[in-house]
Amino acid sequence: MDDGQGIEPDGLPAFDLGGFTPYRVALVAQRLSEALAREYRVRFGLSVPEWRVLAHLAQSDAVSVRDIEDAVAMEKSRVSRTAARLEARGLVAKRADPGDRRLVQLSLTGDGRAMMADLLPLASAFQGEIEAQLGTDFAGFDRALGRLLEAYRGG
Amino acid sequence: MDDGQGIEPDGLPAFDLGGFTPYRVALVAQRLSEALAREYRVRFGLSVPEWRVLAHLAQSDAVSVRDIEDAVAMEKSRVSRTAARLEARGLVAKRADPGDRRLVQLSLTGDGRAMMADLLPLASAFQGEIEAQLGTDFAGFDRALGRLLEAYRGG
DNA sequence: ACAGGTTCGTTGCAAATGCAACGATGTGGC
């Protein structure tokens, strides 16, 4: 009677949200984000978007809003406002690109660099913690993430 | 000179956001969510929170806001407002719990059940698609998700 | 029965978000 995709008494096909991969991934993303954000929100007063922008600036200086938009997967208006907030806090500098005045060059200030010098080791430690949690399964996990990013990139 | 956690010329430790697991997971979550939402937003006019609430109601009828809050990992105010919207659209019924009048019993209406009868097979197909993408790696991937949920549950 | 404390769901309010529209700047065709 049970054909493996059974029908419940109420006429609906059986479905377990808790086992649904998109939901599980969203949940893990949320938990990891919260765990990490706990560190850098309480200690540095950063939100997730702010952390992302700073992290990208730390690895590639003098980039445009558009560059960040692509690199950190955020809407350009979100990047723009985040950058404005970071500038107001003195962590990021904005100046017009001399070659193309439509562009804005974002870069870390001295303060911004100093903060990231404290923050990045914490991030690396967190990464190490996750890898330790997963042990030998980490490589496969990361590969699967890459596969899904490929399969569902933009579409 | 490169000790494996090198220092960049700008004095910051090397860090690759694109390889940072929390970021990668967040990205996959976003992509999967978008891919799925494309289906049920255009065809059924549902948002992600609405989908989650309906999905939970489909598998366990007559539950309280608090139950859903736990089951679908959403703030209670978000659940409350989502339920109100679904009620206004005639997909969900709300009634006071006769045993404990603080509680609200949420359940699918006939219309709601009918919609879910169309939706759930799509969700199952999407799940199958993901599993096909990952092939034999899916089991390990899912296990790793579970491990991370355990490790970072609530804290 | 009643006072103190707890749980449930809703709501007010400020902040964040997405989307579209906009001005400014660049580019290419002619």
Place this chain on the structure above:
DNA sequence: GCCACATCGTTGCATTTGCAACGAACCTGT
């Protein structure tokens, strides 16, 4: 050089969100 068109970043606006506060209902001990 000029005009149509594309790109960049910001902003207006409506919606969504999280948090705290609230009233209502329940529970406990006395």
